[in-house]
Amino acid sequence: MNFQSYQLDATLGKLSNYDIQSTSRLSNLAGYFADKTAVQNTIATADPILYRVYGTTRPALAGDLISGITLLNAGQVGQEYYMTKGHFHAVLDTGEVYYALRGSGMMVLESPEGECQAVDFAAGTVLHIPPRWAHRTVNVGSSELCFFWVCPANAGHDYATIIEQGFGKLIVNQDGIPTVIDNPHR
Numbered sequence: 001m002n003f004q005s006y007q008l009d010a011t012l013g014k015l016s017n018y019d020i021q022s023t024s025r026l027s028n029l030a031g032y033f034a035d036k037t038a039v040q041n042t043i044a045t046a047d048p049i050l051y052r053v054y055g056t057t058r059p060a061l062a063g064d065l066i067s068g069i070t071l072l073n074a075g076q077v078g079q080e081y082y083m084t085k086g087h088f089h090a091v092l093d094t095g096e097v098y099y100a101l102r103g104s105g106m107m108v109l110e111s112p113e114g115e116c117q118a119v120d121f122a123a124g125t126v127l128h129i130p131p132r133w134a135h136r137t138v139n140v141g142s143s144e145l146c147f148f149w150v151c152p153a154n155a156g157h158d159y160a161t162i163i164e165q166g167f168g169k170l171i172v173n174q175d176g177i178p179t180v181i182d183n184p185h186r
């Protein structure tokens, strides 16, 4: 048996080896932020990297697991903080564990029935995401938010509902304070 392993450097936010890697820029998330004018103005001059993901793949078997890290930069688009797209798992009945290694964040979680909650997700927090709940990570700090994640190898991503409807709650900077507001476009 060839057991898979890698070294995770939490300080640098690096994996010694990985076979999936993705970079998401603001242009890739244009439809996800509420302030479309801010999106267009920012993209016109630069197209900042919002986050990078590194991880390992496995055959998409229900009993197996995959893991990796996400590095989410600090910044804002209008009043909204930099965030991930957020997704349901394509296999809805699969959960996930997130472990915040560095930085200061929040998670927005939403059930298919439309119940939406925002919870703190700062360095040291291990968050259990139950099956069926869509999840988005938001960086409410001034430095990179780095977290480790583990999920079933067959979970997959379903972004369609989020791009159509967004989440029920947004995290915005109001007078320097991360504030949870209802999504005005829902």
Ligand code: PAN
Binding pocket: 053, 070, 084, 085, 086, 087, 096, 135, 136, 137, 149, 151, 155, 156, 157
């Ligand atoms: C994570 C996320 C990762 C990027 O690996 O996929 O943080 O977020 P988006 O996929 O929403 O852009 C995960 O939750 N995997 O299931």
Ligand code: ZN
Binding pocket: 087, 089, 096, 135, 151
């Ligand atoms: Zn997930």
